[in-house]
Amino acid sequence: MRPKHQTTVPHLPLPLDGHGALAEQIARAIKRVILEGKLPGGTVLPATRALAQIQGVSRETVVVAYELLAAEQLVTARQGSGTRVMENLASARTPRSSPRSRPPSRFAARARVFGPSSITSLGPDVRYNLHYGSPPLQSAFYRTWRRKLAAAALQVDCGYPSVAGHPALRNALCDYLARRRGVVTRPEQVFIVGGTQQAFALLARVLLDEGDCAILEEPWYEIAWRTLTAHGAKVLTVPTDREGLVVDQLPRQGPRLVLVTPSHQFPSGVVMSLRRRLALLEWARRTEAWIVEDDYDSEFRYQGTPPPALRSLDMHDRVVYLGTFSKTMFPSMRLGYVVCPESMCDDFLRAKRFADMGCPSIEQAALATFVRSRQFERHVERQVRELAVRRNVLMQELRASLGDELVFEDTHAGMHLVAWFTRLDYAGLARLIALARSTGLGLYPIHPSYTRRPRHPGLLMGFASLGPRELREAARLLAQCLRKVLPAAARRPPENRLPRGPALGRPPVTAN
Ligand SMILES: Cc1ncc(COP(=O)(O)O)c(C=O)c1O
Numbered sequence: 001m002r003p004k005h006q007t008t009v010p011h012l013p014l015p016l017d018g019h020g021a022l023a024e025q026i027a028r029a030i031k032r033v034i035l036e037g038k039l040p041g042g043t044v045l046p047a048t049r050a051l052a053q054i055q056g057v058s059r060e061t062v063v064v065a066y067e068l069l070a071a072e073q074l075v076t077a078r079q080g081s082g083t084r085v086m087e088n089l090a091s092a093r094t095p096r097s098s099p100r101s102r103p104p105s106r107f108a109a110r111a112r113v114f115g116p117s118s119i120t121s122l123g124p125d126v127r128y129n130l131h132y133g134s135p136p137l138q139s140a141f142y143r144t145w146r147r148k149l150a151a152a153a154l155q156v157d158c159g160y161p162s163v164a165g166h167p168a169l170r171n172a173l174c175d176y177l178a179r180r181r182g183v184v185t186r187p188e189q190v191f192i193v194g195g196t197q198q199a200f201a202l203l204a205r206v207l208l209d210e211g212d213c214a215i216l217e218e219p220w221y222e223i224a225w226r227t228l229t230a231h232g233a234k235v236l237t238v239p240t241d242r243e244g245l246v247v248d249q250l251p252r253q254g255p256r257l258v259l260v261t262p263s264h265q266f267p268s269g270v271v272m273s274l275r276r277r278l279a280l281l282e283w284a285r286r287t288e289a290w291i292v293e294d295d296y297d298s299e300f301r302y303q304g305t306p307p308p309a310l311r312s313l314d315m316h317d318r319v320v321y322l323g324t325f326s327k328t329m330f331p332s333m334r335l336g337y338v339v340c341p342e343s344m345c346d347d348f349l350r351a352k353r354f355a356d357m358g359c360p361s362i363e364q365a366a367l368a369t370f371v372r373s374r375q376f377e378r379h380v381e382r383q384v385r386e387l388a389v390r391r392n393v394l395m396q397e398l399r400a401s402l403g404d405e406l407v408f409e410d411t412h413a414g415m416h417l418v419a420w421f422t423r424l425d426y427a428g429l430a431r432l433i434a435l436a437r438s439t440g441l442g443l444y445p446i447h448p449s450y451t452r453r454p455r456h457p458g459l460l461m462g463f464a465s466l467g468p469r470e471l472r473e474a475a476r477l478l479a480q481c482l483r484k485v486l487p488a489a490a491r492r493p494p495e496n497r498l499p500r501g502p503a504l505g506r507p508p509v510t511a512n
Helices: 022-035 048-055 059-071 106-112 139-155 167-181 195-207 222-231 274-287 342-356 361-372 375-405 426-438 468-485
Strands: 075-078 082-085 190-193 213-218 234-241 257-260 290-294 319-324 336-339 406-408 416-421 458-462
Touching (some): 048 059, 059 082, 139 375, 167 190, 167 319, 167 361, 167 375, 190 195, 190 342, 195 222, 195 257, 195 290, 195 336, 222 234, 257 274, 375 406, 375 416
Parallel strands (some): 257 290
Antiparallel strands (some): 075 082, 190 336, 319 336, 416 458
16 A cells, blocks of 8 residues: 555656756755645655656665755655655745745845946957957066965955955055055055955945935946945046046035046046146045045156156145056956045944955955065056057057047046047947957947937947957957948048047047
8 A cells, every 4th residue: 555645756757857866866856846846745656766767866865865855854764664755844945936926125226227338348259359448468577477476365364354454465555556556555455355345345335325416527437336226326427628537517515426537537538627626626625525536547657757646746635546466467366455534444343344344364464465576567567568569569550551530538547448430420339349249259338337328429448358460450359340340431541641649639529
């Protein structure tokens, strides 16, 4: 006679997932059937010998599988009456609620709205990818860095890291920032974070409640805009012109913070004038708003010395200064630093503690010796030389092959150029991007960083991750594709559009 609850396991043989030992796979398959409610409590599982035959495994394997299920309290085995599904597993058997139907929080709902970022790389299959991103690194750098990491791994304490950052790195940064950026600070005000991105998220927590107003420059860094919006801030933008942020257009009251890139506006490339810097500091003092200075790539200047940081002019401790190792080292390192105003340090430290208890120690310790020994600065100087070559190649090739079809702002800085088409319209831009993609050329439009599309379409062209030969090819492909998409009437033979000295150098006025 069949025992009281005996039923057969549905869909035998059980589908296995292929991960780990066969006994574990069989146990997982039965667990799933139980949790899906298809085997009520008290159900007797097939005899080990029978299931072994069905699954084509040894009996011993099924015995081990049943033991694993018993250890998880999903089944119980009694001498003589077989292995039964445990009673009272009701909660596990309730039908699955759809995780898509209700966002778990307002933050998640706000974050869901965003699609893929317009500056995210198109992917590795794009051969000539003019995306804005990683810096060039030579093999000598990797050798040095490997040695530093190995040495640091032997030295660091394996307990939790210091939440604020590795003390040696904070000290080394104080020296570096004073000499290179004019920022004089104490190590207690320097925090090591998981890149600028973490700094944005922590500052949002510390400074902004839902509905609080935050100001971004227009054009803006899309990822900052998304981060603050997802946090729940009311994000407003204020235009920039050839002197940087138009401070006169800042609201007279209300904003809690303004995020700026004064050394090299992202993405336009403009350097904020001293006049505007002082006006911005005065505005912050008057309105008691915070200025967040994102100094993301000031190390890369190809002419003259970089302008000192805005923070170096700050007499009222209103500026939060952010630096990153994503450009000078590499983005996957995920390390950056924040110089906090005195009054914000404790709150920032708490936010950092709740977020992650501190950044990984080995990388921080390795960086500390790299920065302290000034190898870091020599490495950056080499990068600047290499980047200057790449930038010049791209500019020369674009001028030679496109003449006045494309004008660009020559800002002598950074890892990208902004180029504006003189005769292409937005429909043409979409065709150009698609055509370029089909030839292996990755192009990135700049208009997603504006509230209203600029009158002429433009591109944000990263030149750091392609070598000179590839950059020449990229420029050639761009010219070839552009010729195909420009309306016939607008096309003129290339010899009529030979290079004409420096670029026209004026970004188009935002269309009204
Ligand atoms: C304006 C701006 N800020 C900061 C960063 C660096 O961000 P993170 O340190 O999170 O890599 C970038 C990198 O692309 C950037 O463009």
